[in-house]
Amino acid sequence: MSYAEGLKYEYWIVMISLIKKGIPYEVLRELTPVEMYTVISVCSALDERDSEELQRQQNLMSQKRG
Numbered sequence: 001m002s003y004a005e006g007l008k009y010e011y012w013i014v015m016i017s018l019i020k021k022g023i024p025y026e027v028l029r030e031l032t033p034v035e036m037y038t039v040i041s042v043c044s045a046l047d048e049r050d051s052e053e054l055q056r057q058q059n060l061m062s063q064k065r066g
Helices: 003-020 025-030 033-065
Strands: none
Touching: 003 025, 003 033
């Protein structure tokens, strides 16, 4: 895969990921690449925070049972 193909592939991975998050394609088309990567970074951070919170709650429930 050439460098240009790699960039195009990465662009579409980000684009599809954001669409799956519910951001309309029309909105994404208006974003600069820097803005797109900022949005995907924030979404990833929020997902990680949610996952950590869920894990914390599950650990608390396990401690209460055991």
